[in-house]
Amino acid sequence: MNLRHLKYFVATAETGQVSRAATVLSISQSSVTGAIRDLEAELGAELFQRSAHGMEMTEAGREFLGSAREILQKLEEATKLTRQHSAVTGVISLAATYTVIGYFLPYHLDRLANLYPGLEIRLSELNRESIEEGLLSNRFEIAVVLTSNITNPELESETLLRSTRRLWVPNNHPFQRRGKASFEDIAEEDYIMLTVDEAAHTTMKYWSMTSLQPRVRLRTSSVEAVRSMVANGQGVTMLSDMVYRPWSLEGKRIGTVTTDREIPSMDVGLAWRRGAEFSRPVSALLDYFRQCYALPQTPFSLGRG
Missing domain, CATH: 3.40.190.10 (Periplasmic binding protein-like II)
Known part of the structure; x- marks a missing residue:
């Protein structure tokens, strides 16, 4: 076991997906998968249950997460002390x-x-x-x-x-169950448009590469408003992993889905x-x-x- 194993494990636990962890860490998905496999073999326990929606932690994984975080935090504190x-x-x-x-x-x-x-x-x-x-x-x-x-x-x-951009949907949305959504399908949904930091302009740039338009229900500069609207089933949106959180302020779950067309990163x-x-x-x-x-x-x- 080494620090790399712990870093990759914590990243996967916190993001819920190998692909998202790889993006956060700026490494390949295979590196994350290999490190988790090695860690599970050394610990003799399964840390994640793999599913179509991501990586769900097992009971052993949840117990180990606290220890892994503590080790990494202690290392960070020690580094600060030396500098x-x-x-x-x-x-x-x-x-x-x-x-x-x-x-x-x-x-x-x-x-x-x-x-x-x-x-x-x-x-x-x-x-x-x-x-x-x-x-x-x-x-x-x-x-x-x-x-x-x-x-x-x-x-x-x-x-x-x-930071990769993905489609945000309410929990158990048909797109989430399917695992992917086409722009044609998304155009049939109400769309919640974030406007801050030129997000609306960026969104329309990649929509302009299609012959389609999003059906905008609301334009807002509030990320939390977007999160709540999506979580409550009022529409979908496409935003980056950096601003993604799996829960709205009301405690409702938000899922993410890949699209059939490549979306530019933030x-x-x-x-x-x-x-x-x-x-x-x-x-x-x-x-x-x-x-x-x-x-x-x-x-x-x-x-x-």
Whole structure:
């Protein structure tokens, strides 16, 4: 048994699917499957029940999950202790969009505060257009954004994480039982359209590759409203794994389904003015993110927020 086994096991337990765990970890599905198989052989117990809807933990799996999390958390704490006296000091003016602040950055901000206690990050939440303007005018040194939306040639970007988009459906929806849905089928359903961070524009871009249109019942900037509407059977939607949670605020289950057409991923990463010279604090932040995503990471390091 090694840390890789534990990381892959926890990722699969928390996402409920090998494919989603592989996406979070940025590795192949076969690597996740092989690690779980090795772990089960070493423990002499089945940790998951495989089904058409994903990976359901057995009683042994649920018991082992607590221990695996504790080991990984202790390792993370030990790592922080060895680095907490970093000599990097200074201020970073950092901009981020709504989705990034809500679902990606919180964990990393906490970790950076522990690793670099002398580093002050001044964070601003803005839309993409305002962030681009701020980077070009030197109001911000760097930004964490949806790099899949960045097109300005005066900016450079570096993608850290690619989050797969899937169809969200209420629990036990016919699409879920079938395991896949065609765009033709989805067009017959009421559709809940998220508008924040250009989500509606992105959605219509991949719908435009078909001769179909979604039957939009509601447009909203609230992810929680989308989650509740879907969970309560008021429609379906297509959003990324990064913002997916299996339960609505009312405690109702939400399922995910693959589609017959490939949907572009939602990419998260860094952006800065082309040709910019980085200060030592900004270089430290860049190095931190590059180290986080250069190797497979446990979900504890991926901002589960």
